[in-house]
Amino acid sequence: MRQTMEDGVSEVLSSVVEDIGEAVTRNISGAQILHELLSAPWLHALLKIYECLIQFQKMKPNPFLPYASGLSYEIMTLIQRAPHPSPEARELFGLLSSPHVQALLSSHDSVAQEDYLPVLPPLPDELPEDEEAMRIVCLVKNNQPLGATIRRDEESGEIYIARVIHGGLADRSGLLHPGDLIVEVNGNPVVGLEPAKVIRILTNSTGTILFKVIPNSTQVSSNQKPxxxxxxxxxxxxxxxxxxxxxxxxxxxxxxxxxxxxxxxxxxxxxxxxxxxxxxxxxxxxxxxxxxxxxxxxxCQPLHVHTCMRPQNEQTSVDDKSMTEMDNAQDIKIDEADSDFTEGIYLAGFRRSFHVWKRTSFKKRRQSCSSCSPNSNAMATPYEEVVLYQRPPQENHRLIMLVGASGVGVNELRKRLIKLNPSTFQGPVPHTTRPMREGEQMGREYHFVTKELFEYMVCNHRFVEYGESKGHLYGTSFDSIDEVLKHGRMCIVDAESHSIPILRTRKLKPFVIFIKPPSPERLRQTRKNATILTNDAVNRPFTEEDFVEMEEVSRLIETKYKQFFDSVLVNDGLQDASMKLCSIIHQAQNEPQWIPVNWILSEEQ
Missing domain, CATH: 2.30.30.40 (SH3 Domains)
Structure with a gap:
């Protein structure tokens, strides 16, 4: 039947096209065309179709029976009474008695009888204009908390919703809002009660909880972005x-x-x-x-040593600060034993230009007053806003910074990366005041500078780290790091942990990797045949004191600087750790990472 109707409509539309085409071909007047169109049989057919559609739209579907549930009950009763019901009858009985069919038939009867809502009594004719509307809120409590806090008005004793926790039960229901006045909880009036007692009522309630609240008339919709x-x-x-x-x-x-x-x-x-x-x-x-x-x-710490509180005559003037820094340069140990050439290729920045003796300097280093004051970095910014960042291909690579205790293998991992892939990884070329030796070149082994220029760079904070060895100054500068990055390579630095804050800049966008020692048993096993650089620049085997101090220093570094770590790598073995480190660096350069939002905002501005 449906196909016949579709064919009939298609014929009518085809005749419309033909008549209009003939009228245009004959080039007759508009009045004659209009007369012919109005008297055309296809137009009358379209009008009849339109009238049928209007009548169908006005018709309301009527159920064949308004009591399907009762009819199903009668059928099941007859089947039960039958002495020998057929297999089909037994199958029908099973279908009709299933809860899903019973629920479907009950819903059908409700719609057929138009029994949708309960009949409420009419409102009184005279209602006080100032009477506040009462809302009844029904929540089903499950294992999670309700997700709302309350407060008490000390003058009136009234209990209010203080806040609704985002994503909690109350928030998802959309029925409770901050500022709503709670009148009753499960039929118990709460006005005048202490908040702790109201909380006990809510805690002891199970299943359905019924609130009577007076809605806050000044509700403010919050559409804050995370x-x-x-x-x-x-x-x-x-x-x-x-x-x-x-x-x-x-x-x-x-x-x-x-x-x-x-x-x-x-x-x-x-x-x-x-x-x-x-x-x-x-x-x-x-x-x-x-x-x-x-x-x-x-x-409020009674035993806190505030190093910033000194007598006036002991304070150092601003003009003498830079020279004092030069006088207090740390003693360092040069690590130049390894070859700078691999298969005829010079590995720039391969050497550890200088090795700050972390074990002694860590103990002897005196904290500056800025590190203990209430305006220190952590206290000034208890939260750091971050954003996901994907490095664009045209930008320089992010600086890779390795930090860790002495002896944990930071320098060994850095050297292995550079040696395995010197075209990708490179360390910064350090500065030094020592004379150039035979076979060395300016800017290859070191940037050879005068002591006056070195001191000038120190005064202008151009060094990440610097120190003195055998009367000569050595340092790693920001310019050396920039030079590696500008040539499209990944710069790998092995710096002291206290250098992390000064390297965290928008330009460098450092990715900080903390090299952590393995378990105590594994640590002693993997370092059984290894050596460590001593104060006398002599390699000697690890001792138990070295292991204990390495673990202690690692804990101290992690405790103080872990908020800056982008990744943590356990050096459980040099080979495996090197492979994991390569994977981490690849993710740092090519996958989205969290960085401070001001690194991005500064670029956009």
Whole structure:
């Protein structure tokens, strides 16, 4: 039948095209064309089709039976009463008695009888104009918390919704909002109760929880975009007495990535930890709140040694600061034993231009007043906003920075990378004040400079690291690093951990890899036949004291600087560690990585 209707409509439309084509060919007047079109049989057929469609649109589908459930019950009763029902009858009985068919028939009867909503009594004719509307909210509590915090008005004793946690049960329902007044919980009036008692009522409630609330008339819709932060400090809500609800708080450690989804509260933000394993957010202190807490904690330490508090006559003037830095240059040990040539190719920057003796300098180094003050970097920026960054092909490679304790294998890994692929990896060529030796070339082994120029570069903060050995100064400069990157190679530096902050610039975009020692047993096994450079520039076997100190220094470096680490590599064996390091560096250069947002904003501006 449907095919017949389609064929009929096609014939009518074909006749329309033919008549119009003939009228155009004959070139007759418009009035005659209009008369012929109005009297054409196809036009009358189209009008009849239109009338049928209008009538069909006005028709309402009527059910054949408004009591399908009752009919199915009668059929099942007859089948049960039959002495010997056929297999078809038994199959029909099984279908009709299944819960899915019963639910379908019940829904059919509800629609057929137009029984959609409960009949509510009419509203009273006289309602007070100032009466507030009451909302009844029904939530089904599951294993996760409700996702809302409350506060008490001290004057009236009324309980209000303080905040709704993003992604929680209350937020997903869309029925509770900040500022809503809670009147009852499961029939229990809460006005005048302490918040702790209301929380106990909610905690002890299972299944369905019924709220009676007066909605906040000044609800503000929040469509904030997520902001991604890297934590620069540690935080534990259980140790924070000022947090509104410790159970709703989220602990984090330095270096953790946080997705901040709500910053509407000036004191408490809502965030999730990445990679995200929870659907709902938790409370963390805002940047200003956490900064205030850190400053308060620092100043209240009774035994804290504030090196910035010195008598006036002991302070160093600004003009003498740079010369004092030169006088305090660290003693270094030169590492020039390895060959700079591989298969006839000179490996620029292959040598460890100078080896700062980390074990002694770490213990003897005195912390500057800037490192202990409340305005130190971690306290000034408890959170660092970050963004995913994909290096464009036309940009320079990111600086690869390897850090780790002395003896853990940082320099060995750096040398192996450069030696295996000198066309890709290169170290910066260091500066020195020692005379050029026979066979050396300017800018190949070293940048040979005068002591006056070296001191000038120190005064202008041009060095990442520098030190003195046998009366000569050595240093790795920012210019040497830039030179490697401009030639399209990956610059690999082995620097002290305290150099990380000064290298974290928009221009270099360093990728920091912390080289970590393996387990104590594995550490002693892999270093059984290895040697270590001593204060006297003599290689000797590792001792138990060396192992203990390596583990201690590694822990101290990780504790202080782990918020800057982009990756951690355990040197469980030089061969395997080298392969893993190559993979990490490939990901750093070619895959999206989290970097500080100001590195991108500075470029756009």
């Amino acid at each position: 902001v991604y932060m890297r934590a620069m400090v540690d935080y534990c809500p259980r140790k924070d007495s000022s947090i509104p609800c410790p159970d709703a708080g989220m602990s984090f450690s330095r270096g953790d990535l946080l997705e901040v989804v709500d910053q509407s509260d000036a004191q408490w933000w809502q965030a999730r930890k990445l990679p995200c394993g929870a659907s709902f957010a938790r409370l963390i202190p805002s940047a200003s709140t956490l900064k205030s807490k850190q400053r308060e904690h620092w100043w």
